[in-house]
Amino acid sequence: MGIEEDLLKDEHLEKELKPHPFSFFSLQSIALFLILWGIIFGWLVNFSGYWTGFESFLKDFFGSFVLLPVLLVWWVVTLAGGVVLSLVFIRWRIFFIYIFVLAVGTIIMFIGGWSNVYNVFLPVYLICIGLLGVFIIDWYRRSHKYIITNFRVIFKGGLIRKRERTLRYDKITDIESSQGILGQIFDFGTIIPITQSGFGLGKDTSFAAMGVGGTAKKRFGLFGIFGGSKEVQTPRARTYYELHGVYPYREVKKLIESLVQGNVIIPYQKEQVEYQKEQLDIQKQMKALLEKQLELKNQDEEES
Numbered sequence: 001m002g003i004e005e006d007l008l009k010d011e012h013l014e015k016e017l018k019p020h021p022f023s024f025f026s027l028q029s030i031a032l033f034l035i036l037w038g039i040i041f042g043w044l045v046n047f048s049g050y051w052t053g054f055e056s057f058l059k060d061f062f063g064s065f066v067l068l069p070v071l072l073v074w075w076v077v078t079l080a081g082g083v084v085l086s087l088v089f090i091r092w093r094i095f096f097i098y099i100f101v102l103a104v105g106t107i108i109m110f111i112g113g114w115s116n117v118y119n120v121f122l123p124v125y126l127i128c129i130g131l132l133g134v135f136i137i138d139w140y141r142r143s144h145k146y147i148i149t150n151f152r153v154i155f156k157g158g159l160i161r162k163r164e165r166t167l168r169y170d171k172i173t174d175i176e177s178s179q180g181i182l183g184q185i186f187d188f189g190t191i192i193p194i195t196q197s198g199f200g201l202g203k204d205t206s207f208a209a210m211g212v213g214g215t216a217k218k219r220f221g222l223f224g225i226f227g228g229s230k231e232v233q234t235p236r237a238r239t240y241y242e243l244h245g246v247y248p249y250r251e252v253k254k255l256i257e258s259l260v261q262g263n264v265i266i267p268y269q270k271e272q273v274e275y276q277k278e279q280l281d282i283q284k285q286m287k288a289l290l291e292k293q294l295e296l297k298n299q300d301e302e303e304s
Contacts, residue, residue, distance in 0.1 A: 003016060003147060006147060006154060007149060008151060011149050011150060011151045011152075012149060012150055013147065013148075013149055014148040014149055014150060014255060014259070015146075015147075015148040015252065015255065016145065016146070016147055016148070017145075017146040017147075017148065017243065017246045017247075017252065018141075018142065018144055018145060018146070018246075019141050019144050019188075019239070019244050019245035019246065020183075020186060020188035020245045020246070020247045021138070021141070022182045022183075022186055022188070022245075023141070023182075023183070023188055023190075023244060023245020024137055024138070024140070024141045024239075024245065025182060026089060027137045027140075028133075028134060028137055028138075029085070030085055030094055030097075030133065030137075031129075031130045031131075031132075031133030031134045031137060032130065032134070033081050033085065033130075034078075034101070034126045034127070034129055034130035034133065035126070035127050035130035035131065035134075036130075037077060037078060037081065037126060038122075038123045038124070038125070038126030038127035038130060039123065039127065041074065041077075041122060041123045041126065042119075042120075042122075042123030042124070042127075045070070045118075045119040045122070045123070046119050046120075046123075067115055067118055070118060070122075071106065071118075071122075074102070074122055075102055078098055078101075078102055078126075079095070079098055079099065079102070081098070082094055082095040082097075082098035082099070083095055101126075101129055105122070105125045105126070105129075108125070109121050109122070109125075139159065140157075140159055143156075143157050143158055143159055143162075144156065144157040144239060144240055144244065145157070146243050146246065148252075148255065148256070148259070150259065151168065151169070152166050152167060152168045152169065153166070153167045153169075153193065153243070153256070154166050155167070155240050155241050155242070155243075156240065157238075157239060157240025158240060163238075163240050163241075165240075165241055167193055167195070168263070169259050169260045169262070169263035170263045171195045171196070172193045172194065172195060172260050173194060173195060173196045174193075174194040175191060175192070175193055175194065175253075175256060175257060175260065176191075176192040176194060177189055177190065177191045177192070177249075177253055178190050179249060183245070183249065186247070187247055187248050187249050187250070188245050188246060188247035188248075188249050189245070189246065189247075189249035189253070190242060190243065190244050190245060190246070191242065191243040191246065191249075191252065191253055191256060192242045192243070193242070193243075193256070193260075243256070
């Protein structure tokens with residue numbers, strides 16, 4: 001569907017934007033960690049002299065069951081990375097995604113008979129899952145589209161479920177913008193329009209602890225080992241409800257601010273608009289009264 005089909009009467013396109021390829025690096029890091037850990041783990045179990053000595057030590061204790069402690073190391077390090085990423089990004093779903101990935105990999109290895117070559121299967125599996133994650137995240141990035149017109153901003157995005165939101169400039173009360181380190185280097189950033197109803201604002205909630213208790217408005221604990229608390233009222237929206245990672249950043253930011261300013265009604269203009277509405281209401285009432293009188297006059301003529 002072309003952009004022209006989204007436009008209203010007298011509406012014209014100012015800019016059509018997509019997020020910068022590096023703007024989803026925070027999500028990409030979830031997959032990149034799996035790739036990096038897969039490479040390191042593959043080097044450890046296949047080429048490291050330290051691992052050879054460690055494996056000999058394990059065989060003295062576990063005999064033919066040496067795979068179990070190897071799997072334990074594979075699981076623990078991966079889950080530790082999941083905990084760190086979950087706390088940094090305040091998204092515990094990352095941790096549970098890692099659990100799912102590890103569980104599926106373990107099941108495939110045993111059912112498929114790959115346990116004898118675990119030193120090849122485990123690192124290759126992590127690297128393949130990481131590469132798949134990079135592809136899916138970039139596909140998700142490409143699904144985003146931001147259409148800026150002289151009347152409004154149209155946000156679109158989503159893979160399985162397509163989402164769309166329209167925001168008119170006269171509803172915007174504030175604009176929050178930010179640039180990370182990569183954004184400052186490559187000139188991209190995120191612009192969040194905030195409305196009077198609170199659209200564009202959200203709460204960041206997470207918590208961290210180790211073997212201790214605590215209270216928070218929302219909290220999550222994992223076997224009494226991992227947890228924590230953090231709640232912040234901050235400008236925040238879904239990536240398909242904000243101008244996420246747009247570029248060139250300064251040019252887009254200036255354009256949005258000028259369009260918002262052009263749609264702001266200052267006090268005396270507001271009074272004029274209200275006065276015009278009152279005059280229009282009076283004219284409608286006068287018209288209705290004249291039509292009623294004309295109808296009565298016609299009835300009298302017919303009766304006479």
